[in-house]
Amino acid sequence: MKLTILSTSDIHGYFYPTDFRNANQQSPFGLARAASVIDLVKSQSEPEDMVLTIENGDFIQGSPLTYYLNHFDQPSAPLLSKVANNVNYDVGILGNHEFNYGREYMEHVLSKRNYPILCANILDEQGQPYFGNPYKIFTHNGLRVAILGLTTSYISHWEPLDHVRGLSFVSALQTAKNYVPKLQQLADIVIVAYHGGFERDLETNRPTELETGENEASALSEVPGIDALVTGHQHRAIATHVNGVPTTQPGYRGAYVGQIELTLSDHAITHSEASLIKTAAIQPRIQINEPLAKSEIATEKWLDTIVGRLKKDAHINNPMMARLHGHPYLDFINQVQMEAAGTDLSSTALFTNEVAGLGRDVTMRDIEISYPYPNTLAVLEITGADLRAAIEQCAHYWQWDGQQVNVSKDYTDPKVQHYNYDLFAGINYTIDVTRPLDDRITELSYHGESVKKTDRLHIVLNQYRAIGGGEFHMFSADKIIKTVPIDMAELIARYFSKRQIVSVVPTSTYRVVANTKVL
Incomplete structure (x- = not known):
């Protein structure tokens, strides 16, 4: 049998x-x-x-x-x-x-x-x-x-x-x-x-x-x-x-x-x-x-509805380069999050390599494909030490072999975890991939001032990250001071409906370097 x-x-x-x-x-x-x-x-x-x-x-x-x-x-x-x-x-x-x-x-x-x-x-x-x-x-x-x-x-x-x-x-x-x-x-x-x-x-x-x-x-x-x-x-x-x-x-x-x-x-x-x-x-x-x-x-009919327009194209042609140098699409997502939450500090990730970004004419299909998770948002009150620890953890994503940078095996085994590499808006920071893990941040400033360990900061994150998802233990539910109980696809659609034509304005200087050479 x-x-x-x-x-x-x-x-x-x-x-x-x-x-x-x-x-x-x-x-x-x-x-x-x-x-x-x-x-x-x-x-x-x-x-x-x-x-x-x-x-x-x-x-x-x-x-x-x-x-x-x-x-x-x-x-x-x-x-x-x-x-x-x-x-x-x-x-x-x-x-x-x-x-x-x-x-x-x-x-x-x-x-x-x-x-x-x-x-x-x-x-x-x-x-x-x-x-x-x-x-x-x-x-x-x-x-x-x-x-x-x-x-x-x-x-x-x-x-x-x-x-x-x-x-x-x-x-x-x-x-x-x-x-x-x-x-x-x-x-x-x-x-x-x-x-x-x-x-x-x-x-x-x-x-x-x-x-x-x-x-x-x-x-x-x-x-x-x-x-x-x-x-x-x-x-x-x-x-x-x-x-x-x-x-x-x-x-x-x-x-x-x-x-x-x-x-x-x-x-x-x-x-x-x-x-x-x-x-x-x-x-x-x-x-x-x-x-x-x-x-x-x-x-299908709903997906083809145009909800707004971007002043400039924000398609993603090379996900690796988008994570390495930043990208207007990620700036846009952080921009939406910061307005929804009333903060000037935010982070998001390029969740998968299948995310295509957005063209100038944006339909619901574009939004759903580019933001595939039903995330809501939360605002956390964190310290400067928490912020630095989060960025240091993100810096683990990069692996330097002496000549070029690649994605660390820790982020691809047993499954690809691009969603655990965040890019931050509202701060200026530099990651040096040649330095030891947990000591890769060579610059971190907020409003033109170096971030101190004791600084108190408000940051908007998706709910998964806000409660420590992805082993970001510097974030937790007890640090949440506000929630935005509307999922991101709807927040993006609302953002367009208020403006029709949207300009993306970067609010951070973000660099990944090897020694002082920008990669």
């Missing part, structure tokens, strides 16, 4: 094979392609075999379509669940981004799912699993299979309090240690589906990040009794055995379907394999998206 475990993770609202850069685009990913893969695998399985399919979180947020539903058509938002139902998943897992639009919206969307949401380590005020189902047991041909659902416990570090009020987030590792022995008594096979990733290098087992609890998959693989592990969150494409446990992480936006195959004899595993099935060449099953057809048309 064979047990096959199929999974998607981090779909992020990309149901159609498009990234919305153009209307009617055909991209090599999307839930519709993944659904075709799932159908094919199921159709090829033998009657005595068992196939279980897992939706591993971060499903309802992340694309212009899901943004449109949240902001302009919330009554239609439960159609997202109907799309998921059409894939015929057996279980779903909560992702951290499910919380981005608040608990009420999340519950509204998920209310129409016809399969259970599993989450053992997010608890309500009574100490019970938030969605009521920590695990589910399936039976086929006498084989009992348990799936335990877990989610990264770090959500409370990223989300505003009103999004997580009344909930507690328990370590996924500790929860697994509590549940797995019980499930071994109830089932022949125990699967853990975890919306979280790996905190250690899969080859060397060395830590790749501070063990904060955001990612615990490496430690989970060491829990006795787990027969298969499905992961996500990091957007990595992984199919391997970790500490002997077959493990998958099926990438991002439906580019892959994770597949774990367990061969069994008398309900005992005799062989296991982990693989990824690439969806690019598979014909998409567009029919799964029929509930969203009207919303998709409305989204």
